[in-house]
Amino acid sequence: AQSVTQLGSHVSVSEGALVLLRCNYSSSVPPYLFWYVQYPNQGLQLLLKYTSAATLVKGINGFEAEFKKSETSFHLTKPSAHMSDAAEYFCALRGSQGNLIFGKGTKLSVKP
Amino acid sequence: GAVVSQHPSRVICKSGTSVKIECRSLDFQATTMFWYRQFPKQSLMLMATSNEGSKATYEQGVEKDKFLINHASLTLSTLTVTSAHPEDSSFYICSASRNSNMNTEAFFGQGTRLTVV
Numbered sequence: 001a002q003s004v005t006q007l008g009s010h011v012s013v014s015e016g017a018l019v020l021l022r023c024n025y026s027s028s029v030p031p032y033l034f035w036y037v038q039y040p041n042q043g044l045q046l047l048l049k050y051t052s053a054a055t056l057v058k059g060i061n062g063f064e065a066e067f068k069k070s071e072t073s074f075h076l077t078k079p080s081a082h083m084s085d086a087a088e089y090f091c092a093l094r095g096s097q098g099n100l101i102f103g104k105g106t107k108l109s110v111k112p
Numbered sequence: 113g114a115v116v117s118q119h120p121s122r123v124i125c126k127s128g129t130s131v132k133i134e135c136r137s138l139d140f141q142a143t144t145m146f147w148y149r150q151f152p153k154q155s156l157m158l159m160a161t162s163n164e165g166s167k168a169t170y171e172q173g174v175e176k177d178k179f180l181i182n183h184a185s186l187t188l189s190t191l192t193v194t195s196a197h198p199e200d201s202s203f204y205i206c207s208a209s210r211n212s213n214m215n216t217e218a219f220f221g222q223g224t225r226l227t228v229v
Contacts, residue, residue, distance in 0.1 A: 032214045043118070043205055043220035044156075051215035090155065094214050097169070099146050100207070102155045 002027045004093050006103035014111045019078040021106045023065075023091030026072065032094035033074045035065055037087050038105075044090065050074060061085070086110045115139055116208050118221025125196055125228055133191045133224045135206030141186035142208035146218070147179075150203040159204075162189040196228040 007022040025031055032051055036044040048059025055067045065076045074091060088107050092100040115138040125131050135145055143164045148156040160181055161169040168181035178200075180192040189208075193200055205223040209216045 034217075036220075041121075041203075041223065041225060043116075043222045044207075045220075046217050049215065049217060095158075097161055098144060098209065098212055098214070099158045099161060100156075100218055101158075104155045 002031075002093055002095060002101050004091050004101055004103035006089075006091050006106050008106055009104065010107045010109065012109040012111060013081045015083055016080050019063075019076070019081045019085065019108065021076040021089050021091075021108065023074045023076065023103060024072050025074060025091075025093050027093060029096075033065075033067065034092045034094070034100065035059065035063070035074075035076050036090045036092060038090065039087050047076070047089075081108075081110045083110050083112065116206065116219045116221045118206055118224055120224060121222055122225045123227070125226070127197055127228055128195055130192055130194045131196055131226060133193075133204055133206075133226075135189045135191070135208070135221050137187045137208045137219075140208075140210045142189075142210070143186060144212065145183060145189040145206055145208045147181065147189075147191050148205045148207065150205060150223075156205060159191075162206075164189075193226065196226070198228045201226055201228045 003026045005024045034049045035047040048057045050067045058064045063078045090105045091103040095101045117136045119134045145162040147159045150156045159174045162181045162183040164183045170176045183189040206221045207218045
């Protein structure tokens, strides 16, 4: 069965500090992985996606993620946090029906 | 990028009434759309897959007679919550993709906050 695990429901960093949001997946087939961001009472916006072309994926707003097959991980990073990065982040795996299988989400707080 | 529009963004209804939520793909045709439900402080759970011109496919545990899905055209899918009860209060989000390729981005609607009183 396919699944996504996000470690840490809440991460708090200072403005300018490194952001690291963890995501591990389980899949019996080559995975297609995505990171989405959700602001309060809004839909989801795609940050980046892994489609096997490159293991290091760069996304919008300075975010990037590295696919590590040996660790079944797809952690999201940003070198320097900004106040506007405060939001909920979801890691997702493409399911066999074309739907997305989501992790439980990680709420990122950024302190001034 | 492609846009998926969901309406209404917020709705409050009385217990026992029905509520219809619309999901439109504005600049592409979507033969398949997905409906998700998000409980407070939790992840998105797939409710059903909406297929244009055919019956929706519901996930286990989702009542098809309660959550009616109609995908009448290639740009519109509707979710109707029938005989709503307070436990149906939730955030509902739809998504659509340009095609069925596994690496294709899914575009999400803005979501609908349903409150049943």
